Amino acid sequence: MPDRALKANGWAMLAASVTTAGAIFVLRSLSGPVITAVPDPVISIIVLTGLVFFLPSFFAGIPAPILSMIAVHFHADRRGRALGAMFAAGAWGAILGTLAAGFVFISWLGSTGTLVVVAAVYAALGLQSLFAAGSLRGAGLGGVAVLVPVSLSFGAMNMPDPCTVESNYFCIRVIDTPSSAGGLTRLMVLDHLVHGAADQADARAMMTPHAMMLDGLARLRMEDRAAWSAFFVGGGSYSVPRGWHALGTPVQITVAEIDAAVTETAINAFWYEPGDDRIIHADARQTLSRESTRYDVIIGDAFSDIAVPQHLITREFFELVRARLTDEGVYLMNIIDHSDRLDVLASLITTARAVWPSVEIWAIPGHDPTETRRVFVMVAGEGPSMRSQIDHEGPMPLAAVRVAAASIEAILDSRAPIVFTDDYAPIDRLLGDRGDG
Template sequence: MEEPVSHPASSHPPKLPPVYLLVFLQAVVSAASLVVEIVAGRMLAPYVGMSLYTWTSIIAVVLAGFSAGHWVGGRLAERPSSTGLMATGLGLVGAALTTAAAVFLLRWSAEPIITALTAPIASITVLSMIVFFLPSFFAGIPAPVLARIAVDADRAKAGRALGAMFAAGALGAIAGTLLAGFVFISYLGSIGTLAAVTVTYALCAALLLGLARRKTPVIVPAAIVLVAALAIAGSGLAAENPCKRESNYFCIRVVDISPEVKTPVRLMVLDHLAHGVSARDYPEVMFTLHASMLELIGRTRMEDRPFSAFFIGGGTYSIPRSWGPKPQIDVTVAEIDPAVTEMAEKYFWFDPSVARIFHEDARRALASRPDKYDVVIGDAFTDITVPQHLVTKEFFELVRSRLTDDGVYLMNVIDHADRLQALEAITATLRSVFPEVEIWVQNTGQPLEGRQVFILAAGNSRSKTSRLEGLDPEPYEAGRLTQDTVRRLTTSEHALILTDDYAPIDRLMALQE
C-alpha cells in the first residue's frame, strides 16, 4: 500500500479574487480615467482655449500615458498575483495623488509655460503633458495585471474571462465619457469631478491592497499618500474657481474694468478669450473694435430705416442691447449656451425681452426657420480657431437664403497682417456665394502690421461709403479696402474655398503664431 504524497503548503496556489470583482474594478478604473480625459479639456480652456489643437493634444497625451502604464502593467502581470495586486494598488495610489494635484499643477504651470512658449500649439501640448500624463500613466497599469489574474482565476473559461475584462474596459470608458459630459461637469464642475475621481481611485487602491493579502512596509506610506490625495482634492474644492460660471460649453468669467465706481464697466471672458465689454450707463458704446465696426457698418447699411437683425452668438449681447430697445429694429439672437445669456442678463445689463433668443447652434437656428433678415452678424471668430461649420460655402449659402434682397452679412475675422491666410480663405469663400464682398479695417494711416481686426460685408450690393467714423470708445475711422485688393486676396494661392468637407481654418489660424 502506497503512502499518500503530501504537498507543502507553498505548492497550493493563493486564492485569487473572483472574476466578477476584477471585471468591476477594470470598468471603474477605465471609467474614471476617461472622466479625467474629458475634464482635461474643460480645465485647459481658461488658459489656452478650446480648439481642435486642445483636444488633439489631450487625446495624444492621455493615450501616451495609457500606453506607458499598460507596458509597466504588463511587466507586473508576470509576477505572482499578490505582488501584482499590491503593485496595482500602489499604482492607483499614484493615480489618486496625481489626479488630485492636477488642479494646482495646472494653475502653477500655466502662466510660465504660456509665457515661455509663445506658439499656442506648443504651450497646449506641454501643459497637457505636464498635467495629465501621470494620471493616465497610473490609470493604465491595472488593465494587464487584472486581465492576467482573471485568466488565472478561471482557467476553464480563460477566454471568457479575458473577453469580459476587455469588454469591461470599453464599457467603462463609454460610461466615463457619458457621465463626464452629461452629468459630472454639469453638476459638480471640473474641480468637483476630479475630486470624485480621486475618491474613486482611492477606494479602488484600498480594495486592491486588501486583495493582495500582504503585510508589507509600503502599506502605511500608501495609506498616508491616499489621505494626502484626498486632502489635496478637498483643498481644490475649497480653492477659488477661476470660472464665475462653468457651463456645458464655457468657463465664463466676469472682470470689472470700471475706470470709476460710478460707471461700472465689465468684461466677459469665455474660456480664455475676452469676448465683450459693456458699460451700464453707455449701451451704445461697444468698447471693442470688432463689435463697434460690426454695429457701425450694419446700422449704416440700413440707412436709419426699420430692419431685422440676426446675431450668430450672444456673448455680452452688446449690439442687441443697443439695438433691441429701438422699435424700428427687430433683434434675433442664436446663442448656443443658455448660461451666457443668463450672465449677460445678470452682469451686463442686458434685457432679454428686447430680443428673440434661440439657445441653439446658429446654423441650425437659421436652417430650421424660414425667416428672412436684413442684417446677419457673425461674431464667432477667436484667436486660433473658429467653428468650422460657420465659415463654409454651404453655411454662407444658407445665410444668403435668409437675407432680404438688400440685406448684408457681416462677420469679423482676426488675422495677422503679414500672412492673411485665414482672411484670404474666408473672403474667397464668401465671393463664391455673394456678388459683393467688402473688407473693412481700422484706418490708422499706417501700414497694417501685427494682429488685425477685419470686418467682412457680403451682399448683393456695395456700401454707399468707403469711410466711417465710430467709437470703441475712442474715436476711430474705418475704411473699406479697394476691390483690387480684395481680388488680389481671393486669387492668392492660400485663398481656399472652405466647404463642409474641407475647412482647415484651424491650420490657417495656427499659422498666425
C-alpha cells in the first residue's frame, strides 16, 4: 500500500509541475479577456486567480493526506506524533513559502522565474517519490513526463516580458505614444492602469487630469508664498515635481515612494531629474510618523490598482497629515470612484470632515458619460480656496472646477457614507460593489 501511495504522490507532483509551468501561459492568454469581460476589479482578480492557480493548487494539495497516511503506516505506535509532525511541516511550509515568495523569489527572479523554480521543485519531488516507490517503469515514464514542464518553463522564460520592469510591487510598463505636437508622450502603466504620463518636449505639460489638478491646486493655494514645501505620498511618473522644476516654482520637494523601481523608471524613462528633491523609498505614513517636519502642501497620490491603500484613507492617517501641515497648509488627494456610485467619494469627504474644517472636491467638467470611473481631487485645509476654477494651458488644455457645496451635500444625503478608520476602511468593497442598492 505505501508503494501505491508513493506512486500516486509522484504523479500528483508531476501534474502540479506541469500546471505550474503552464500557469504563465494561462495568465497571459486569459488576463485580457477576463478583465474585459468582468468589469468589477475585485471579482476579475478572483476569477483570474482561480483560472490560473486552481489546478496547480489542487495537485500540490494531494500529497499532504497521502504522506500523512504513509507516516501513520510506518509509525503505527506513534500515530498522534506522526500526524502532528506532518501538520507542523505543512504549516511551516506554508509560512516559509509565503515569505520566500514575497521577499526573496519575486525580488530576485520575478514572477515567471518563481513559477519556473516551483515547477522544477515539484518535478524533482515527483521523480523522487516514484523512485522511492521502487517503480523503475514509473520513474522512467515520470522522467519523460518531466520534459513537459521543462519545455513549458523554457518557453515561459523566453516569452516576451510584458513588463518593462517587474518590481516587488508592480509590473511597470513604459508605453510611447505620439503627442499632438508631434513629439513623444510616455505613459507609466502600473499593472494594468495608467498611473502617470509625461511629455518629452514640455515638462510643464500635465498630461492627465489628476496631475493637472494636483499641480494647479497646489500652486493656487501657495501663490502668495515666496517659498514653500511639499510632501508627495507616492511618486509615480514624477510629472508634477518635474513640471515645478521647469516652471521655477519656489518649492522644496519631498517624495515618499515605496517602490524604488518606480523612481528609477521615472528618472530613466520619464525625463525626471531629482536635483535637490528629497526622495524616500518607504511607506509615506511611516515616514510622516517618524519625522516631525511640517509641510505647506501634502499630496496624496498613492494607488494600488484603482484604490488608495487602506492605511492612507483613514481618519487616523488624516489626523497625522494635519499634524504635519503648517498652520495654513493644505492636503490634496487624488480620488478615483465609479461615476454612477460615488460611495468612496462620499466616505472620503465624511472622513476628511471629521479632521478638517474645510473640505472641497474638484473635478474636470464635461465628463464623458460612457466612462465608468471619474477622477476627483479633494482639497482639505483650514479654509477654502480663493478661486473656484483653475486652467491649464499646454498640449492638453484643461480646466478644473470646484464642485458646488449643494452638489456635495446631495451626494452625501443620498448615500450612507462611512468614516474610514484603521479598524474599518472597506474601500475595495465600495469600489467593487456595483449593485443597484
